[in-house]
Amino acid sequence: MDFALPEELEAVRESVRRFVEREWLPVADRYEESGTFPRAEIRRMGEAGFFGAAFPEELGGSALGFLAVSVIAEELSRRAPELGYCMNMQAMTCPFTIFNWGEDRQVRAFVPDLIAGRRIGMFPLTEPGGGSDPRSSIRTTARREGGIYRLDGAKMFITFAHAADAGILFARVPGAPGHGITAFIVEPKRHPGFRAHGIRMSGLSWALRANALFLEDFRVPVEHRLGAEGEGLRIALNALEYGRLTVSARLAGLARACCDLAVAYAREREVGGRAIGRYQMVQERIADAVVMADAARLMAYRVGWAMDRGLPANRIAARAKYFATMAAKKAAAALFEVHGGYALADDCPVRKLRAYVDMLTVGEGTENVQRILIAEDALGYRDADRHPSRNRLRRRTD
Ligand SMILES: Cc1cc2nc3c(=O)[nH]c(=O)nc-3n(C[C@H](O)[C@H](O)[C@H](O)COP(=O)(O)OP(=O)(O)OC[C@H]3O[C@@H](n4cnc5c(N)ncnc54)[C@H](O)[C@@H]3O)c2cc1C
Known part of the structure; x- marks a missing residue:
């Protein structure tokens, strides 16, 4: 087993980091203030190949695979969680479901434009009466x-x-x-x-x-x-499995972002003549957060790894999402605690990171929805991988 990411994926991660720093952060506030949708930047993300990793080259993708999707989602979410949304709308649940289930003419009419960021995608499933079921x-x-x-x-x-x-x-x-x-x-x-x-x-x-x-x-x-007609639920559940690939990676990225900030602040902030990072109770928080963030990342990558091999991934995707939720919450709590009163200020990044952790806790199935899926599978009541998982990139259809 090789835990090192291939060089090409490290290069992709670096290009995501560069894009966020050079092209997104300088303009992000302007979009936020006006509420305008950042079409031009999403298009540039498409042109940079951030959305095409799970698609073959003839559709404009890079066919780098699902592990690449995890890496891109993780890095985007770590640097700019608001851009992480694009992963499901432009790279996974929306276009991949068309690719996975669509007829050739539908795939050609929609997928290339979505993954290039020329058209904006969405996935309307949840209704006012509930999203869990x-x-x-x-x-x-x-x-x-x-x-x-x-x-x-x-x-x-x-x-x-x-x-x-x-x-x-x-x-x-x-x-x-x-x-x-x-x-x-x-x-x-x-x-x-x-x-x-x-x-x-x-x-x-x-x-x-x-x-x-x-x-x-x-x-x-x-x-x-x-x-x-009548096949929609099966399609939706299959789409959510791929959605959990990016959501678990995005939560792992958020956990990492919280750890980065918590560590930096704990090293810098002095109370009683010492950096607060020198106090054992703060160290306990940091230790728990970094270990869980690390494990969340490995579990998220395992989902991409399995999908790249055409293996069933519903069980491990649910576990990865559930654990990443716990890890991100733990890291966000540590971040909040080390910041003391500053954590409550509107312009402190703590508030935004916590909001995105909460949001992703709900998306692609709440914690209870994951608990039910995971426990019923573990107890032998309902095999999480009972349905063959469709994965057209790896030539698996059922
Ligand atoms: C910012 C944001 C973006 C979103 N984007 C999209 C999108 O693009 N497309 C889309 O379709 N949806 C989207 N969602 C919706 C999201 O998927 C739903 O909010 C989620 O599925 C939960 O549905 P609900 O909010 O209706 O909660 P409910 O289903 O009403 O659940 C309420 C609570 O009851 C619990 N619960 C439900 N059933 C059980 C049970 N059997 N046992 C124990 N507890 C249970 C849940 O865990 C939850 O805590 C988004 C949500 C947010 C916040």
């Missing part, structure tokens, strides 16, 4: 009329919906097999009846925001249905 909570309907579906309903917390050009939206087709849940590739700017309303969240970016969505007679051409 889409099987019971999806109320949005899609009624077929000739060559179109008419969609009515609402979605909640949809990242980038205010800016999105395309996305995968889940709705119930009355009378369709199973639960009727069906996936659609939607284009909000091409058809009326789609309205996004931004949700302000303390500490999180307003430019790169989540939204409530309202659909009123929103039309989707039949040829934009992804998979068969």
Whole structure:
């Protein structure tokens, strides 16, 4: 077993770091103040290849693989957590699900533009009635009329919906097999009846925001249905497995960012004539945080490693996400504690890092959702890897 990252992945990590420092941080506040979506920067990220690692070259990807996706997601989140959102919208859940489940014409029509950052993606699954159990909570309907579906309903917390050009939206087709849940590739700017309303969240970016969505007679051409009617839940669950790849890596990156800052501050801040890092109780916090951050990173990389081999990864992705949540929370708590009262100031980076840790704790399945999946698997009630996992990059379909 080789724990060293290949040189090319270290180079990718370095290019992410450089991009954030040179191209994002100098302009980030401007976008934040105006609330404008940073299209130009996302396009540059696409051109730099940050979104194409899980796609073949003929679609504009680099085929570097899923471990590369983990490395990019981790580094983005460590340097600029708000940009970490792009990983699912431009690199994984949205485009990879089209690639994984779409017909050739759908893949060619959407994937190259999404991974190049020319079009902005989204993944509207969660509804106001709940996100943990889409099987019971999806109320949005899609009624077929000739060559179109008419969609009515609402979605909640949809990242980038205010800016999105395309996305995968889940709705119930009355009378369709199973639960009727069906996936659609939607284009909000091409058809009326789609309205996004931004949700302000303390500490999180307003430019790169989540939204409530309202659909009123929103039309989707039949040829934009992804998979068969009634196949949507299976598609969504498979997409979330890939989402957990980036979310666990992003949490590992956040844990690392919290550790970096906590260590720097503990070395610099003096109380009672000594750096607070010299006090044992502070050292205990730092020790716990760095060890857990390290382990979270290894678990996140293991998910990418397994996906690169076409191995089932649902079990390890859930474990990685769950552990990374604990690690990031531990590191954020240490960061908060060492900063004393300054941690509460609005312009202190502690607040933002903690907000992103909280946000990622919820995304791609809450802690309880992971606990249920992990425990039922461990107890032998429900094998987490019971469904073959579709992975078209590694030529696995079921
Ligand atoms: C900033 C942000 C961005 C997001 N972006 C997107 C997006 O782009 N697309 C998208 O589809 N969604 C998105 N989400 C939604 C996110 O996936 C959901 O918030 C999440 O799935 C939880 O759903 P919920 O908030 O409705 O909580 P609920 O499902 O209502 O759960 C509430 C609480 O009950 C617990 N719970 C639920 N069921 C059980 C059970 N069986 N046993 C024990 N406890 C249980 C949960 O763990 C949770 O603590 C985003 C959320 C945020 C905050």
